[in-house]
Amino acid sequence: xxxxxxxxxxxxxxxxxxxxxxxxxxxxxxxxxxxxxxxxxxxxxxxxxxxxxxxxxxxxxxxxxxxxxxxxxxxxxxxxxxxxxxxxxxxxxxxxxxxxxxxxxxxxxxxxxxx
Amino acid sequence: xxxxxxxxxxxxxxxxxxxxxxxxxxxxxxxxxxxxxxxxxxxxxxxxxxxxxxxxxxxxxxxxxxxxxxxxxxxxxxxxxxxxxxxxxxxxxxxxxxxxxxxxxxxxxxxxxxxxxxxxxxxxxxxxxxxxxxxxxxxxxxxxxxxxxxxxxxxxxxxxxxxxxxxxxxxxxxxxxxxxxxxxxxxxxxxxxxxxxxxxxxxxxxxxxxxxxxxxxxxxxxxxxxxxxxxxxxxxxxxxxxxxxxxxxxxxxxxxxxxxxxxxxxxxxxxxxxxxxxxxxxxxxxxxxxxxxxxxxxxxxxxxxxxxxxxxxxxxxxxxxxxxxxxxxxxxxxxxxxxxxxxxxxxxxxxxxxxxxxxxxxxxxxxxxxxxxxxxxxxxxxxxxxxxxxxxxxxxxxxxxxxxxxxxxxxxxxxxxxxxxxxxxxxxxxxxxxxxxxxxxxxxxxxxxxxxxxxxxxxxxxxxxxxxxxxxxxxxxxxxxxxxxxxxxxxxxxxxxxxxxxxxxxxxxxxxxxxxxxxxxxxxxxxxxxxxxxxxxxxxxxxxxxxxxxxxxxxxxxxxxxxxxxxxxxxxxxxxxxxxxxxxxxxxxxxxxxxxxxxxxxxxxxxxxxxxxxxxxxxxxxxxxxxxxxxxxxxxxxxxxxxxxxxxxxxxxxxxxxxxxxxxxxxxxxxxxxxxxxxxxxxxxxxxxxxxxxxxxxxxxxxxxxxxxxxxxxxxxxxxxxxxxxxxxxxxxxxxxxxxxxxxxxxxxxxxxxxxxxxxxxxxxxxxxxxxxxxxxxxxxxxxxxxxxxxxxxxxxxxxxxxxxxxx
Numbered sequence: 001x002x003x004x005x006x007x008x009x010x011x012x013x014x015x016x017x018x019x020x021x022x023x024x025x026x027x028x029x030x031x032x033x034x035x036x037x038x039x040x041x042x043x044x045x046x047x048x049x050x051x052x053x054x055x056x057x058x059x060x061x062x063x064x065x066x067x068x069x070x071x072x073x074x075x076x077x078x079x080x081x082x083x084x085x086x087x088x089x090x091x092x093x094x095x096x097x098x099x100x101x102x103x104x105x106x107x108x109x110x111x112x113x114x115x
Numbered sequence: 116x117x118x119x120x121x122x123x124x125x126x127x128x129x130x131x132x133x134x135x136x137x138x139x140x141x142x143x144x145x146x147x148x149x150x151x152x153x154x155x156x157x158x159x160x161x162x163x164x165x166x167x168x169x170x171x172x173x174x175x176x177x178x179x180x181x182x183x184x185x186x187x188x189x190x191x192x193x194x195x196x197x198x199x200x201x202x203x204x205x206x207x208x209x210x211x212x213x214x215x216x217x218x219x220x221x222x223x224x225x226x227x228x229x230x231x232x233x234x235x236x237x238x239x240x241x242x243x244x245x246x247x248x249x250x251x252x253x254x255x256x257x258x259x260x261x262x263x264x265x266x267x268x269x270x271x272x273x274x275x276x277x278x279x280x281x282x283x284x285x286x287x288x289x290x291x292x293x294x295x296x297x298x299x300x301x302x303x304x305x306x307x308x309x310x311x312x313x314x315x316x317x318x319x320x321x322x323x324x325x326x327x328x329x330x331x332x333x334x335x336x337x338x339x340x341x342x343x344x345x346x347x348x349x350x351x352x353x354x355x356x357x358x359x360x361x362x363x364x365x366x367x368x369x370x371x372x373x374x375x376x377x378x379x380x381x382x383x384x385x386x387x388x389x390x391x392x393x394x395x396x397x398x399x400x401x402x403x404x405x406x407x408x409x410x411x412x413x414x415x416x417x418x419x420x421x422x423x424x425x426x427x428x429x430x431x432x433x434x435x436x437x438x439x440x441x442x443x444x445x446x447x448x449x450x451x452x453x454x455x456x457x458x459x460x461x462x463x464x465x466x467x468x469x470x471x472x473x474x475x476x477x478x479x480x481x482x483x484x485x486x487x488x489x490x491x492x493x494x495x496x497x498x499x500x501x502x503x504x505x506x507x508x509x510x511x512x513x514x515x516x517x518x519x520x521x522x523x524x525x526x527x528x529x530x531x532x533x534x535x536x537x538x539x540x541x542x543x544x545x546x547x548x549x550x551x552x553x554x555x556x557x558x559x560x561x562x563x564x565x566x567x568x569x570x571x572x573x574x575x576x577x578x579x580x581x582x583x584x585x586x587x588x589x590x591x592x593x594x595x596x597x598x599x600x601x602x603x604x605x606x607x608x609x610x611x612x613x614x615x616x617x618x619x620x621x622x623x624x625x626x627x628x629x630x631x632x633x634x635x636x637x638x639x640x641x642x643x644x645x646x647x648x649x650x651x652x653x654x655x656x657x658x659x660x661x662x663x664x665x666x667x668x669x670x671x672x673x674x675x676x677x678x679x680x681x682x683x684x685x686x687x688x689x690x691x692x693x694x695x696x697x698x699x700x701x702x703x704x705x706x707x708x709x710x711x712x713x714x715x716x717x718x719x720x721x722x723x724x725x726x727x728x729x730x731x732x733x734x735x736x737x738x739x740x741x742x743x744x745x746x747x748x749x750x751x752x753x754x755x756x757x758x759x760x761x762x763x764x765x766x767x768x769x770x771x772x773x774x775x776x777x778x779x780x781x782x783x784x785x786x787x788x789x790x791x792x793x794x795x796x797x798x799x800x801x802x803x804x805x806x807x808x809x810x811x812x813x814x815x816x817x818x819x820x821x822x823x824x825x826x827x828x829x830x831x832x833x834x835x836x837x838x839x840x841x842x843x844x845x846x847x848x849x850x851x852x853x854x855x856x857x858x859x860x861x862x863x864x865x866x867x868x869x870x871x872x873x874x875x876x877x878x879x880x881x882x883x884x885x886x887x888x889x890x891x892x893x894x895x896x897x898x899x900x901x902x903x904x905x906x907x908x909x910x911x912x913x914x915x916x917x918x919x920x921x922x923x
Contacts, residue, residue: 055643056643056646057643057646057647057650060643060647060650061647061650061652061653064650064652064653064656065652067652067656068652068655068656085640088584088640089640089643089644089647091580091581091584092581092584092585092588092640092644093644093647093648093653093682094581094657094660094678094679094682095647095653095656095657097657097660098656098657098660
């Protein structure tokens with residue numbers, strides 16, 4: 001899995017690429033990346049999954065840990081570009097009740113600005 | 116006949132009200148027929164032995180007699196086919212009357228010829244053999260056609276008693292008359308008896324319930340009969356049994372005739388008198404055996420064991436020949452002949468008739484005729500050939516011929532052993548095709564679980580995509596979606612609200628299958644979902660949401676509550692969120708409770724049990740509650756047992772509990788049911804019995820103790836007896852009795868018997884009772900069968916009194 005970070009309109013955007021699974025975990029995890037940004041005082045974080053074909057429970061655990069950390073820091077975490085298949089996992093686990101999932105990056109950025 | 120004689124018959128014979136007249140006529144006919152046969156046989160043997168019989172001529176007579184009677188049987192069979200029963204009776208009556216008269220004149224004409232110079236006694240021998248064959252066979256065919264099979268079975272020994280009495284009377288008369296007139300005159304006396312007997316058989320046929328010509332036993336042609344016998348292994352064995360029995364009997368007859376001839380050379384009057392006295396002795400012993408011992412012995416031993424009585428006796432007797440001094444041969448030969456005849460009249464004849472019970476009526480009519488008329492003659496012919504080989508060619512002395520008899524008896528044993536193994540299966544094969552075991556059918560073929568899951572799936576489709584997905588997971592996980600069903604669901608995917616579900620149902624991308632269910636490539640989605648639900652992070656994040664949903668009584672949240680209830684069941688049992696299930700199990704909405712029950716059954720936590728049990732009384736969710744409890748298996752048994760025993764609990768709940776225990780199906784569940792059975796709690800008693808039977812059907816390895824079940828059987832019997840005594844009371848439901856019996860005796864047989872008895876047709880009931888008779892022990896049969904028999908109220912009341920008395 002490849003994680004790249006960029007800034008857009010004062011929002012930290014993590015572009016994720018490749019499958020997110022325990023067996024293919026990067027040296028620095030997604031959650032660690034998020035924690036680092038939170039420690040630096042960044043509060044709005046967007047994870048872009050447009051190039052993620054598969055995610056396992058380890059990957060979702062990373063997202064949930066990031067969500068908790070963000071919430072504890074008083075920040076906001078949004079998800080975008082999730083494939084239908086991945087959306088199904090969030091839907092069935094009822095995480096859609098809690099997580100803010102947007103269709104794409106633009107809509108996500110817009111929702112940050114609106115709220 | 117309904118007056119004093121009818122009363123007499125019912126009192127001293129196994130005759131039921133309404134059949135006294137027919138049974139009385141048949142009894143009288145057999146009485147006169149056997150009187151005629153014994154008078155004629157004594158005369159025949161005495162006349163033949165007076166010819167100057169040599170050791171070589173007797174086998175020839177046996178052989179020719181066997182061939183001639185076989186040929187006659189062929190002719191006779193055709194006559195039976197072409198004439199109706201009454202015309203046939205009339206024809207044979209005239210034929211034998213004329214024939215016997217002709218022989219009387221022939222004997223008179225040749226009266227002055229010296230020993231060994233007349234062929235007439237040999238011809239009369241052949242003639243009489245034909246007469247005996249035709250008339251006795253005809254009698255049993257008439258019995259078979261006018262009495263239902265099971266009644267015929269009960270009446271056999273009564274008719275045999277009539278025949279024995281007739282034989283005794285005829286023989287006693289011969290004893291007195293043999294000193295006053297030559298043996299040739301006595302054959303006319305036989306004719307008189309025969310003609311008297313025909314009056315009664317005609318009356319019996321007139322009185323019999325009208326039956327169609329084919330069903331009344333119009334026999335088929337002998338080729339058909341042979342094909343029938345040859346085509347069925349069981350009938351082949353019966354035929355072989357008759358062959359060896361007749362062969363052994365002919366060997367003993369051979370030794371007997373040689374002994375009598377040696378003892379009464381040229382003394383016709385003394386010889387005739389001795390033969391008559393011998394017949395009386397044999398018949399009296401037979402009658403005593405038949406009246407006092409045979410029936411009870413057959414009942415006690417069972418048909419299969421009773422068949423061994425005669426060959427064992429003959430084998431032992433034949434072996435004893437070698438232990439006797441030469442001078443004792445005549446006495447021993449006479450004793451053996453007496454034993455052979457006595458046992459043939461009693462054990463052998465009665466048990467052979469019973470062996471035909473498993474044979475369907477149409478096949479029996481063909482087979483019995485063929486076996487009695489043709490096959491039996493093969494036994495005599497075989498014996499005559501053995502006599503030629505061993506007696507003439509190898510020059511065995513008469514005593515040593517017993518070795519041949521022993522060899523025949525060994526074959527007899529082998530055949531009996533095979534018949535014993537096939538008797539019960541033959542009865543089972545001929546049971547009326549019964550309805551299939553519905554529960555087993557559903558379990559094995561209809562897959563009710565799949566049906567339920569499909570129903571859940573389709574119902575949830577319009578309600579919630581989350582529920583739909585969960586239900587789809589269940590089906591896919593259990594691999595219960597056929598390709599056709601996948602296609603149907605895929606076609607309908609557009610109707611599903613969540614477009615994401617297309618990934619599950621997209622047939623083109625095979626998403627239902629390999630796309631997400633191949634672990635080698637990607638983890639199946641349901642596995643991912645379960646792992647996510649188990650994450651601590653997930654439990655923490657979702658807690659506020661789930662608590663709020665579960666605790667909200669607003670009807671608008673029903674779908675959310677269903678989704679939560681379903682999700683909880685996919686979590687590990689120790690997950691903190693599962694605490695919410697206690698709230699959902701108390702919910703008013705059946706929809707929510709259904710999902711909560713399903714999840715409770717998956718999590719199997721003890722604290723849910725008191726919340727699940729009351730749902731057994733709610734029709735809308737009782738099935739789901741039962742399944743949830745059954746999923747707990749032994750873990751739930753103690754709680755269920757307490758509820759079941761609690762008479763204050765809801766009646767519907769209590770009546771459903773036995774079936775939950777049956778579904779659990781473990782020895783502990785069985786023990787809980789047995790405990791409750793012993794309480795005889797009327798509110799749940801029948802449900803407990805049904806459940807025990809169901810449990811045994813599902814798990815035949817579970818054994819019940821007789822000491823637990825028999826008291827309940829006896830309780831049923833006592834109740835049924837009191838009902839039978841009280842004519843106003845309706846008949847007691849027989850189903851619990853069969854179910855109880857099925858717990859301790861062969862389950863499959865009792866199930867079949869129950870289904871056939873429930874079927875209620877005469878034939879089905881007969882086979883059901885026959886099956887019970889073969890699988891139940893004597894002590895149980897004695898108190899049960901009289902209550903199940905189709906008998907008039909008066910008979911049942913009498914049987915009930917007898918049973919109650921015996922049970923004290």
